[in-house]
Amino acid sequence: MAQADYKCDRRSRRSQHALIGALTEQLGEGEDLSRITVASLTDRAGLTRRTFYTHYKxxxxxxxxxxxxxxxxxxxxxxxxxxxxxxxxxxxxxxxxxxxxxxxxxxxxxxxxxxxxxxxxxxxxxxxxxxxxxxxxxxxxxxxxxxxxxxxxxxxxxxxxxxxxxxxxxxxxxxxxxxxxxxxxxxxxxxxxxxxxRPGDLYGKPIDINVPAYGMKLLNLQLEERKGRTHE
Structure with a gap:
């Protein structure tokens, strides 16, 4: 990477980091995300709006x-x-x-x-x-x-x-x-x-559920319900 490109890339990362920091601060102060603007973000980050639009729409x-x-x-x-x-x-x-x-x-x-x-x-x-x-x-x-x-x-x-x-x-x-x-x-x-x-474990009253059997019963019940709807 050429020296000029490296400096540009480093500056770009610094700008993006500053914008993320500004976003974090605004949200941390209770600002609603929907109310944050490019102007408020760049002002806090110490950047120009042109810099923002270089990276984001x-x-x-x-x-x-x-x-x-x-x-x-x-x-x-x-x-x-x-x-x-x-x-x-x-x-x-x-x-x-x-x-x-x-x-x-x-x-x-x-x-x-x-x-x-x-x-x-x-x-x-x-x-x-x-x-x-x-x-x-x-x-x-x-x-x-x-x-x-x-x-x-x-x-x-x-x-x-x-x-x-x-x-x-x-x-x-x-x-x-x-x-x-x-x-x-x-x-x-x-x-x-x-x-x-499970909730019962917290009270010393665990429930023993046979999940595979329950899953099969549920599956069969669903199939019966679907058959019933098709015959309506």
């Missing part, structure tokens, strides 16, 4: 690119968690150890807590939360189906997966709301075991 494009970069980093860490097998998870739970990769993911979230917390907060971007849920769901969906009883597939598995992923994202949101008071290691241990906890 508008505020939505800027936010989209920022979120895409974050989600890329998050995806690589979720992939490691998603590759863990049930025997590995059971062993880690017995040994009070977190799922592989979970500490690394939560450390990344903590290290970027100002920006990510602002996007997850009340004045942030609801679409970012959905993107995060969809990303996690897509990343672990195939792996979670490995070895699963066929009768548990279909609607039952679809909603189960949504339940687990949405719940885990909700735990992360709660962690941010609590000011990240627990360490990433503690949160990783909590999140590793929480998906396996």
């Amino acid at each position: 508008d505020i939505p494009d800027f936010v989209e690119q920022v979120e895409t970069a974050l989600l890329h980093e998050i995806r690589t860490r979720i992939e490691r968690i998603g590759s863990a097998t049930l025997p590995e998870l059971y062993r880690n739970i017995d040994e009070l150890e977190p799922a592989p990769g979970s500490v690394e993911l939560l450390c990344y979230l903590r290290d970027n807590s100002e920006l990510i917390g602002s996007l997850l907060g009340p004045g942030g971007d609801p679409a970012f939360i959905k993107k995060l849920i969809d990303l996690a769901r897509a990343t672990v969906a195939d792996r979670m189906q490995t070895g699963i009883f066929p009768g548990a597939l279909g609607a039952f598995f679809d909603y189960y997966l949504s339940y687990v992923v949405t719940a885990e994202v909700g735990v992360v949101q709660r962690w941010f709301e609590n000011g990240l008071r627990e360490s990433p290691e503690t949160m990783a241990r909590i999140m590793t075991v929480i998906a396996f906890v």
Whole structure:
């Protein structure tokens, strides 16, 4: 790379970093994302609007690119968690150890807590939360189906997966709301075991559900309902 190109690239990264810092500050101060303007962003970043438009079309494009970069980093860490097998998870739970990769993911979230917390907060971007849920769901969906009883597939598995992923994202949101008071290691241990906890377990009254049998019954019931609708 020529020296002039290197300086230009370094200046470009510095400008983008300043804009991200300005976005983080505004959201952190309670400014609603929908009210942030190019003028307010560049003024805070100490840049010209011309510099902003060199890199982005508008505020939505800027936010989209920022979120895409974050989600890329998050995806690589979720992939490691998603590759863990049930025997590995059971062993880690017995040994009070977190799922592989979970500490690394939560450390990344903590290290970027100002920006990510602002996007997850009340004045942030609801679409970012959905993107995060969809990303996690897509990343672990195939792996979670490995070895699963066929009768548990279909609607039952679809909603189960949504339940687990949405719940885990909700735990992360709660962690941010609590000011990240627990360490990433503690949160990783909590999140590793929480998906396996049933409400009755908290009261010493666990329920024994034969999930494969329940899945088959549910599947048969759905088929009967569909047949009934076709004959109406």
